[in-house]
Amino acid sequence: MNKLNKIFKEKKNRISSLFFTAGFPTLDSTIPILKTLEKNKIDFVEVGMPYSDPMADGETIQNSSKIALENGMNLDILFSQLEKAKNEVSIPMVLMGYLNQVLKYGVDKFCERCKTCGIETVILPDLPIFEYEKFYKEKFEKYGIQNVFLITPQTSEERIRKIDALSETFIYVVASASITGAKSSISEKQISYFERIQKMNLKNPTMIGFGISNKETFDVACEYANGAIIGSAFIKMISNSENYMEEFQDWNFTK
């Protein structure tokens, strides 16, 4: 069974996920960060593959990607780090990045490398369901790699149903019409959107992300979904602190 499916089976709420950009703040910070997150009982982690043109990301993740690329991070290095990490941590990992990185690397080679690193789930926000089904679904499935899709406040009910039918891990509920890291609180309007999704009784668990940055927003998100994903806020913390590994111990609102 897919490791994420197992988590969602065993834990129904307050599932915590953190996103970080591989290669940031330094080229070799991947494994130390993974260890810190595991030690602090984060349920699963999203490892960002830094990209030159991250169109769905706000300034914080853009900057971290830029620095990671300047540090020399690339998919070959990342996969060798993650293969090594497999022996040191057991926290489930999801790879997140942009489709062009996967296409250029080669979908087969990418999936094979994911397998050797124990990665079974990927999130490619610019791979829409139409193109996924038409060109790539068969290939990812051949390697047992599951794709996670996003829904937003503007996604129609019909389309949410379709995404639910296509998904096998979880549905990424984008909290508002915005890029990553743009908002810091949750509005009434967002709550009614979360309620709408909750009432749909989707077959997949849901995780809310984009704009989840502190205890307050994490708690609210967890009321309406199985868990929440924190990205930019974690990157900011890494950027602002020399001792982010220690400091993270106090960052316990996800527990």
Place this chain on the structure above:
Amino acid sequence: MKYKVDKNGYYGEFGGAFIPELLYPNVEELALNYERIISSEAFQKEYIQLLKDYVGRPTPLYFAKRLSEKYHVPIYLKREDLNHTGAHKINNTIGQILIAKHLGKKRIIAETGAGQHGVATATVCALMNLECVVYMGAVDIERQAPNVARMKMLGATVIPAKSGSQTLKDATNEAIRDWIGNPEDTYYLIGSVVGPHPYPDMVAKLQSVISEEIKAQLLEKTGTEFPTKIIACVGGGSNAAGAFYHFLENENVELIAVEAAGKGVETEETAATSQVGDMGILHGSKTLLMQDEFGQVIEPYSISAGLDYPGVGPLHAHLFQSKRATFLNATDMEALEAALELTRLEGIIPALESAHALAVLSKINFKKDDVVVLNLSGRGDKDLATYQKYLDHE
């Protein structure tokens, strides 16, 4: 119809809409409505009227006598440089602003490199009394000050794109991010045949007035609608798409696309995507793209800001791959020489972009019965500082 877009938004293998879910409703709304709006009587009436009375169309098809003598072949220049705002860009912005109005949008955003599309967008926003926000790379804002001043005078807000290399591709990323954050009232007015479907087809259709006029004008002047060769420069490729459009399915017409070689295709400072790029995803479209071995987008280089783009539109990627079009290129120096040549032979100062198209005249072995149409996409006022530097150096 081998070279027109299919129902899924593809030109052969290229095209599609590789967009985050956040943009799906906007792009879908446009994809479902653009053809109906463009073919409606109300749109056509207003569009044609504005092109005539406001833009100054039809633009002349000018027989360039001295240029023809030099290359021993009849050369007709399609004078897009005579359009209001100085280039073909306004054909597209007039059309899209009308589409935005039909869709009830209140706020217009655009990206710009050299500022030509930004000026053309700010112009139509002033005309239609719509809010206008233009994203422009911080580096480009520095080097294209007169166009920034024009946009501001026209009432647009110019926002510097400070991410990445701070040029056109980053301005495009910023515009996309703005659109993600403002999905309901905002219309993204893309300036070239790039981006997710339906933009490449929509912009090509709006620019197709160029080849429509060429056919009628050539018939009047020569007795045939069809030239043997059409030459146009390609950055994203909107002027070429417009000049090629009505000739795409007639394979007797050779389509010649000219890319910017920068300092040479063999150097790292080039923008000749078809020569150094391969298939990838850029700004929501599967196309040819300049990228490294890990799919990171490579920053292009050209003396011409309008050709300084790391991809080409998916139509052009298809024309290249299917060999329907011939792809040539010209270096910075060749373009400068060609600009000076046209100026001295015909008294026309071309835009640096169009000068790239002129620069391949000396590279083609013309046949005795060739008839050449060259799309002179813009005028050179904006490039005077560059030309001045070149002349001083000479």
